[in-house]
Amino acid sequence: MAYCLNPGCPQPQNPLTANFCQACGTPLALAGRYRLKSLLGKGGFGRTFLAEDLLADGGSPSRCVIKQIYSDSLAEEGFHSEAERLRQLGEHPQIPRLLAAIENDLGQFLVQEFAPGENLEQQIEADGPWAESKVRSLLTSLVPVLQYVHGFDIIHRDIKPANIVLKSSLTSSEPQNLPMLVDFGAAKWVRLTPAKTVIGSAGYAAPEQSMGQATFASDIYSLGLTCLHLLTGIHPFSLYSAAEDRWVWQDYLTQPVEPRFAQVLDQMVVRSLQQRYESMDQVALDLQFSQNPLIYAPKKLLARAKETMPALKNVLQSDRPDSSIRPVVVTAPQSWQRRQRLTQPVGLIRAIAVSPQRPIFATAGTDGAIRLWHLPSGQLVHTFHRRRLIGEGHSAEVTALQFHPDGRALYSASADGTIKEWDSGECCLLNTLSTAGWLPTALAVTPDGTQLISPNSDGQIVLWDIATLMPIVRLSQHQQRVNAIALSAQGNLFASASDDGTVKLWRYQRDRPQLAKTIDLSGKGAIAALLHTPHQNRPYQQLVVATSTNEVQRYDLDAQLNPAPPASFYQSASPITALALSSTGYLAVGSEDRTLTLWRLETGDCVAKLAHDWGVVAIAFSPDGQTLITASADEVISIWQRDPAAHV
Known part of the structure; x- marks a missing residue:
């Protein structure tokens, strides 16, 4: 015809x-x-x-x-x-x-x-979803094509499976069978005029393109959705949950995707332009990094951290000091050195825990996975992957980690409303505890290993019997979210810190805690707390509290737990993100200003400042207090070692 x-x-x-x-x-x-x-x-x-x-x-x-x-x-x-x-x-x-x-x-x-062969829409209708390796090969092949296109200041504006022609499967034995990007009829040269025409295919067009404001990142979005369609066999319309306001493509996978590759795809299809990749060069860099973590590109990773940490971005882009904040003066020679810098793509870490008996530590955070590391070498030992449609892992962000005193059992709390018990030796799941839908915010295990303590976002604190994994009691004295739990070394006292502006002190009586004292922080929320016994022969405790006003305070408690007036330890210009206490009495304070400070708790002297490329998000000491593990917002884990010859 x-x-x-x-x-x-x-x-x-x-x-x-x-x-x-x-x-x-x-x-x-x-x-x-x-x-x-x-x-x-x-x-x-x-x-x-x-x-x-x-x-x-x-x-x-x-x-x-x-x-x-x-x-x-x-x-x-x-x-x-x-x-x-x-x-x-x-x-x-x-x-x-x-x-x-x-x-x-x-x-x-x-x-x-004419480009001979079937387009990808025809192929997926005939053969179903693609394997991860095939999608990765396709993406690896098309990224340079779009780099070339964008180099002419042209936006394609209609990338979808129907506009990609592949004669046969991508294989190393047939390198000539490369995917062809076709149909440039909707393409726009943005140097001549802005790409303000509303054009593109429904389901694949980026939100800004649908409003007539296409950018180079719009092609990235469409290419990412094409990959998701190929992986799942499902049109993008069905891969987005309006109720949850997020992509749920991983729920439709028959096999989980390698986490580093999933992170690349997720950032390609972020609806916000501020959080999406800006250029195909960035996609190429992360895609290469996802295949070989040894090819580390700090500039790109830092840019991504900056995009995902708005508060941190504001702090770091402004060099104007706050005149009300006194500068920190280090009173001792630098005795801590960075021993290792781990750059595997692990997402933003929220929690670090070190085994008290074995040379391993655990990390977890926004990607929902839990990773075990060999402390002396810094090598990744095992990953408990995030659960998709199947699997035993958490299905959402992990909020807390805590080892049992035996050094083998590991407990994790997640935004999915569960607490899980893992065997870090056999690398398997032991048990899952339901928190009745509330978000568990922290974890602590009593020194005798008999009870697990988990505070929740609703202000309650739940005590679990570890032998039966059944709840013993629920404490409901806080009015708002409980952010932290601190246990004394003897296990007869613990403190709970809350957004309601109080820290509550609890004594154990007949294995059950009783409220002993409430410390009012005068309207300041308590984001973290620690308990420290200066010397075994002294009857009092020291309570350290980080507040929502970026201040670290120390309270000396007498035998009746009455607090002395607080001593202001440290006032930061940036939000404080983490506290940790060593067995030798040194306090580590992490904040969003790229610096971790170390303090001698009894004297209040600052003994070290450890610089990071981006804000500190989680910290933990080794049991002997000679090693410090920190995680920063650029997804880097640093292992610091104290000079054994140092006297402070």
Whole structure:
């Protein structure tokens, strides 16, 4: 059949032998050369046809693709300028060559070479979801293509499975079978005019593109959704949960995706432009990093951390000091050195726990996975992966970690409303405890190993019997979220810190705690707390509290737990994020200002400042107090070692 060029023709299909449309009289050969054979697709701004070039070299017609853009969609100058850019793009082996750019009364026509083979939409309908390795190969092959396209200041604006043609599967033995990116009829040269036209395919177009504000990141979004469609076999419309306001594509996987690759895909399809990749160069870097963690690119990783930490970004972009904050003066020679810097992509870490008996430590955070590390070497030992549709792991962010005194059992709390007990030796799940839907915020185990303490976001504190894993009692004296639990070394006293502006002290009586004292922080929320016994022969305790006003205070408690007036230990210009106490009486304070400070608790002297590239988010000491593990917002884990010859 021959197809009529006139978009208003009532009967566009004609016999191949006809030279003029039998319904409207329009010539059937575009520019006397190109005959439209069948309609491939259409939208609000144009149509795409399979055609043949009647004057092709060799004497016989050759197939081509023609994109018809309706009249007035582009100004004449803009059309020819963009056609020239598309002609240059066609020099890339994975982009069809532009054969001609034609304009007449029926519209503007872009004639491109035909890319033989099935498009990815056809392949996935026939064969179902792709394996992760195949999707990764596709993405690895297409990223350089879009780098090339964007290098001409052109946005494709219609990336989807139907516009990617792959003759056969990507294999190392057939490198010539590369995916072709086709249909540049919607492409826009942004140097000439802003890409303000609302265009693109429903389900694949980025939110800003749907409002006529396409950017290079819009192509990244569409390519990411194409990958998600291939992995799941499900259209993007069904992969987004409006109720949860997030992509739920991983719930539809038959096999879990490697976490580093999943992170790349997640950042490609972030709806917010501020959090999405800005350029294909960034995608290429992270994609390469996801395949080989040894290829570490700190600049890109720091940029991502900056995008995901707005408060931290503001602090670090401003060098103006707060005149009300006194500078920290280190009173001792530097005795801590960074021993290792672990750069595996682990997401933003929320918790670190060190085994009291074995040379391992655990980390967990926003990606929902729990990782075990060998402390002396810094090597990753095992990962308890996040649960997708199947699996034993947590299904949401992990909020807290705590080892049992035996050094083997590990407890984790998660935003999914569960606490899990793991065997860190056999690397397996032992038990799962439900917290009745409330978010557990912290964990502590009594020194005798008999009870697990878990505060919740509703202000309650639950005590669990570890032998039976049944709740013993619920403490409900706090009015708001409880952020931290601190146990004394003897286990006869614990403190709870809350957003309600109080710290409560509890004594154990008959294995059950009784409220002994409430310390009012005068409207300041308590974000962290620690208990310390200066010397075994002294009857009093020291309570350390970090407040929502970025202050660290120390309270000396007498035998009746009456607090002396607080001593202000440290006032930070940035939010305080973590506290840790060593067995030797040194306090570590982490904050968003890229510095971790170490203090001698009894004297109040600052003995060290450990610089990080980005804000400190979690810290923990080794049992002997000679090793310190820190995690920062750039997803880097640092292991610090104290000089054994140091006297402080």
